[in-house]
Amino acid sequence: MESQSNNNNNNNGTLLDDTKSHHDQPLADVLKRFTKDFAATIDDISTNNNNETKKRCKKCNKKVGLIGFECRCGDLFCGKHRYPEVHECEFNFKDIGRNILAKQNPLCIRDKLDERL
Template sequence: MIHANETEALPCAGGCGLFGTRRNNNLCSLCYKKSVLEQLATLKLESKPEPSTVPTRSPTVAVQEPVRKQRCETCHRKLGVTGFSCRCGHMFCGPHRYPEEHSCPFDYKQSGRLALAKQLPLTRADKLHTPSVSN
């Protein structure tokens, strides 16, 4: 149950000029997020504690990495939904999607030969022995 005191808008304790809540330690959402990230960074830097000193309950905070925009490997244009992935493992825009346009190092001939070798097994017939004709 949320009390009225918990949702009361107070000036941010971080001094940014925004309003914070008691639920966020009197911090605004931006300063609270920064403080949580700093706490996570200090936890990562600390060495692992011994198993006997590990607290039984630790608060879990979901922190997501910022999503990096996909860019064309040739012209560095933002791709969005229209990016094309090549067999060489890179993403390209429409004009650079063809292997000739981005100097693709992938060997298409060899991959085609291997695919055909798997699909079409080698079939050899036994040698035919013709009976010798004697007159």
């Protein structure tokens, strides 16, 4: 019994020590922690709002639901405006295609020195 009461006293003593150290923290540290948590919740709220606004066509502002088409320019379009020519896309598809072809087909140049000798 005495050992249990000693353990309880020790536990209570450590709990009091923990609370003392918690209350001894400077106010600036507590405010920093609070502002970080608050900023994180604001970021979560703002990302939820971005998901809701992305469900409309960029050209006609029509709700697209589940069948929205995302273009390479990064915008979302309905079935009517999904083609780049229709929504006047500014993404440069030709440069992307040229770069892909250049990587897939390297130039093969033979040595010209053999012909001269």
